[in-house]
Amino acid sequence: MRKTEAVEYFGSPTKLAKAAGVSLPAVSRWGDIIPERRAARLSEITNGALKYDMTLYDVEKQPPEIA
Secondary structure, three states, X not given: OEHHHHHHXXXXXXHHHHHHOOOHHHHHHOOOEOOHHHHXXXXXXXXXXXXXXXXXXXXXXXOOOOO
């Protein structure tokens, strides 16, 4: 789940933080992809309006990083 989608859904990073059960600074530290546990929680509490996509978190299928 991408952070931009979740912020758009909830209306602000502050509201996203509250829904995810974390602090605003924690949300600020997230990269483009929301941490997996939080993404699963957000998908559940939004009844699937926000989609938890396992493939974003499947490390084995991610292309190797270029040094």
